[in-house]
Amino acid sequence: MRSVKRIAAGLIVAAAGAVLATCAQPVPHVEPPQPLVSLDALADLIPSEGSATATIAAPRGLRLLVDAPRGEDVALARSILQANHRIAPIQALSFALETDRIARRASVPRDLFACLVLQESAYSRHALSSAGAIGLGQLTSGTAAWLGVPHPFDPHENLEGSASYLAMLLQRYRNRGARLQLAAAAYNAGPGSVDAYHGIPPYPETEAYVHLILYRWGRLLFDAGGARLSQGTQ
Template sequence: MKVPALVLFSIFATTAVESRADIYQVVSANGAIMLTNIHRTDRKLVRVARERPVQAKAPGVVKPVRKGPLKAPRYSLIVAQAAFEYDLPAELLHAVITTESNYDPTAVSPKGAAGLMQLMPGTARDLGVHDVFDPTANVRGGARYLKRMMKLFGNDLSLALAAYNAGPGAVLAYDRAIPPYPETQRYVPSVLKHYKRLQADAKRPR
């Protein structure tokens, strides 16, 4: 015996809205087949669909919301303008932003670096950036500072990035080499990896 499609739709739609419960089949006294999500011990029920189990979460644990490269297009124009103004590849600035803040304009590091390109308070003042959380001002300031590091270290990108992360004094103190700081040792390869990937993406035919 077939169950009318309208009845099935109504039952499943109600189930989807009100709860995610098991579905049971029951045969009435007159032989009609019905579906229900209410389990009753006074009827002979046959389970035809089982609710998917929901994993319990530890109390107080909130799954973090990932803020990632999906936000990149939002800042593409700002990055392109800063790249043009300071004669830097836009892909390089995107790589720095990805590594520094992952496109979170409100990011603040434990050391106090803030914004998309994680400018330290003293560096921001030196660059004339009054609001580090303003994406345009932050990216322009970060691009200007990175260009300054490129000039200081003879366009050696690895050293410029190391200086951007650890400060130019640290690079000079280690005889113009990447300082042996764990954070800087991770930072430089991370930016270079993103930069290489973005360059490859830019060359890919659309």
């Protein structure tokens, strides 16, 4: 446990300097107190098999308990809620469980995949960038078609396609050092740019993107209490 928390702290410290220098974030708005409910208690409401696209009736006025048990899915749900205040707690938990299932099927590190989606769209299913990138994983229409994703605004299809693309990038850099960072950089700037520079391209946006992924990953590991040691930081 201590060694894993040291890993998480190291990721946070390594990324924090660049994050603060290039991507300072405003202090989030604090909502007035609401009736409390433990997010863990909501886990039983999510089907063991199903899609994040399913309509789930979310009870009104739900908030996370600050001292709720810190399982890895709950930790991710917390991160989703912190990044996107428009998502209800039960929907955040549904997205967390769906992310875990899809990451396992694609054989990609769950936390890396989750941090990519957090950074790309903050789990906003209707996200649309000025460049035309669509949905949770911000797939362009061309990339979505290439990956066989007919409806990129559909959260499940988008997550499936994004995980498949990440798996391809990880496979591409499987024999390179820091392959996780290279895959993240390629997800942002394209594998052609990573190959041309033989590493992370010297683009401010891409450098900040990779630092933020590491920072989010460190915070996620720390919040989960170091429950996911197996993915490492290679």
